[in-house]
Amino acid sequence: MKVSIIGGAGYVGLITGLGVSTMGHQVTATDIDKDKIDLLRNGHPTIFEEGLKPLLDYCNNNKLIEFSTDTDLAIKNSDLIIISVGTPIDKNGNIDLSQVKAVLNDLINNMSPFTLIVIKSTLPITAVNMLKEELGKVFKEGIDFEIASNPEFLREGRAVYDFFNPDRIVLGANTTKSWDFLANFYSPLIERNLSVPDGILIEKKVIDFVFTNLPAAQMIKYGSNAFLANKVSFINEIAQICESVGADIKDVINGMGLDPRIGSNYMQPGPGFGGPCLEKDLEALVELGNFFELESTFMKAILERNERQIDLIRDKVVKELDYPNLTITVLGLAFKAGTDDIRNSASIKLINMLLQDGYSVKSYDPVAKFESENDKYSQLDDMYLALESADSVIIMTEWEEFKSIDLHKLKDLIKSNTIFDMRNILSRFEVEGSGLNYIGLGS
Ligand SMILES: NC(=O)c1ccc[n+]([C@@H]2O[C@H](COP(=O)([O-])OP(=O)(O)OC[C@H]3O[C@@H](n4cnc5c(N)ncnc54)[C@H](O)[C@@H]3O)[C@@H](O)[C@H]2O)c1
Numbered sequence: 249m250k251v252s253i254i255g256g257a258g259y260v261g262l263i264t265g266l267g268v269s270t271m272g273h274q275v276t277a278t279d280i281d282k283d284k285i286d287l288l289r290n291g292h293p294t295i296f297e298e299g300l301k302p303l304l305d306y307c308n309n310n311k312l313i314e315f316s317t318d319t320d321l322a323i324k325n326s327d328l329i330i331i332s333v334g335t336p337i338d339k340n341g342n343i344d345l346s347q348v349k350a351v352l353n354d355l356i357n358n359m360s361p362f363t364l365i366v367i368k369s370t371l372p373i374t375a376v377n378m379l380k381e382e383l384g385k386v387f388k389e390g391i392d393f394e395i396a397s398n399p400e401f402l403r404e405g406r407a408v409y410d411f412f413n414p415d416r417i418v419l420g421a422n423t424t425k426s427w428d429f430l431a432n433f434y435s436p437l438i439e440r441n442l443s444v445p446d447g448i449l450i451e452k453k454v455i456d457f458v459f460t461n462l463p464a465a466q467m468i469k470y471g472s473n474a475f476l477a478n479k480v481s482f483i484n485e486i487a488q489i490c491e492s493v494g495a496d497i498k499d500v501i502n503g504m505g506l507d508p509r510i511g512s513n514y515m516q517p518g519p520g521f522g523g524p525c526l527e528k529d530l531e532a533l534v535e536l537g538n539f540f541e542l543e544s545t546f547m548k549a550i551l552e553r554n555e556r557q558i559d560l561i562r563d564k565v566v567k568e569l570d571y572p573n574l575t576i577t578v579l580g581l582a583f584k585a586g587t588d589d590i591r592n593s594a595s596i597k598l599i600n601m602l603l604q605d606g607y608s609v610k611s612y613d614p615v616a617k618f619e620s621e622n623d624k625y626s627q628l629d630d631m632y633l634a635l636e637s638a639d640s641v642i643i644m645t646e647w648e649e650f651k652s653i654d655l656h657k658l659k660d661l662i663k664s665n666t667i668f669d670m671r672n673i674l675s676r677f678e679v680e681g682s683g684l685n686y687i688g689l690g691s
Pocket residue numbers: 254255256257258259260261278279280281284319332333334335347350351368369370371400401402403404524525
């Protein structure tokens with residue numbers, strides 16, 4: 249099949265484009281960002297993901313994919329168009345549909361019948377309806393085009409693995425024609441018949457399709473993200489109570505998780521959820537609730553609890569280090585380990601708060617970058633250099649490198665004895681054993 253991915257240099261678009269090209273389809277990945285397209289054409293990944301570089305090289309070298317800025321041409325030549333442009337939240341808290349609307353315009357001007365339009369971006373059903381309505385003014389739905397929803401569930405940091413080994417593939421459409429078309433499109437992935445470079449893990453597993461209608465497909469995505477966000481806010485609240493009552497959250501999670509109805513996955517206290525999706529998707533659910541005059545009390549509570557978490561972390565720091573002119577090293581900028589994505593990262597929020605409070609901040613992250621105009625901030629490219637002469641250190645991202653930090657070296661480098669482990673990745677026993685003061689979450 250001739251497939252184009254619009255937004256093909258973004259996180260989702262790039263992984264999708266490369267993955268789909270290994271399924272034997274003829275793929276064009278288009279993006280308005282010329283710099284990113286040039287980098288990708290020349291074999292330079294625009295994001296950090298494990299396995300991405302060899303996959304990109306393999307697809308480029310074997311001419312499995314074309315990177316282009318010419319979306320119009322790609323639309324004209326495609327049987328199937330996957331839309332993976334961004335759907336961020338604007339400054340008023342509403343979903344910004346400008347990228348989707350620009351693509352709609354491209355489709356209206358260039359689409360040739362019959363085209364299946366697949367929405368991979370996370371879009372509320374009201375926006376999908378708007379797309380259908382606008383396209384319906386120029387083309388005939390069912391004859392010239394159909395719209396389907398195929399939400400994306402990849403985890404940043406595991407994105408390449410997740411593309412090839414998904415838990416499920418959700419196909420939302422209004423006709424069996426679209427379902428069949430998409431089932432056929434995905435058959436190489438289902439049959440595990442893929443052309444991938446060495447090192448890409450293809451698990452032997454049965455991958456389930458979920459065939460459903462458009463609103464249900466979108467709600468599966470929103471419901472999944474809201475549930476994951478709920479787990480994060482929930483366990484952060486339980487951890488906070490643990491601190492007051494003298495319980496250790498690790499024991500509590502262990503004891504709770506043994507109940508198979510609960511489990512312990514995605515139940516680690518931390519700086520709160522960040523990244524490009526969870527907060528935005530909860531906001532979108534609240535907005536959707538407002539549209540249908542429903543009160544989304546639960547979604548709002550999850551969001552509010554998450555916002556408070558970073559304040560609670562700042563309070564911990566200020567309580568312990570309430571002196572002017574201190575320097576704090578923040579370890580980790582990415583919103584989670586395994587990615588260079590700092591969108592909505594709790595670490596960046598904390599850095600800005602600390603700078604505003606008058607602290608100097610040094611940071612280190614193995615791959616993510618953050619710049620600030622504040623001259624009291626600097627990023628170093630070596631962890632121990634970043635720790636040198638700092639007063640204290642706060643771990644904000646759960647990178648493996650931080651888990652194996654040399655505690656004796658750390659003790660010699662920092663001026664105070666205190667380490668804040670806001671991911672609970674170190675052992676209190678070992679930290680205290682090396683003469684340092686340990687402050688974690690939930691104990
Ligand atoms: N990042 C994730 O982990 C993730 C996971 C699941 C779903 N999603 C959803 O997928 C969508 C994309 O997210 P992302 O993180 O990949 O965003 P992104 O910002 O990384 O990528 C979007 C890309 O679209 C390009 N673009 C914008 N307007 C365009 C246009 N008119 N024509 C062509 N290209 C255009 C941008 O230049 C950018 O490269 C969002 O709806 C998001 O909610 C993201």
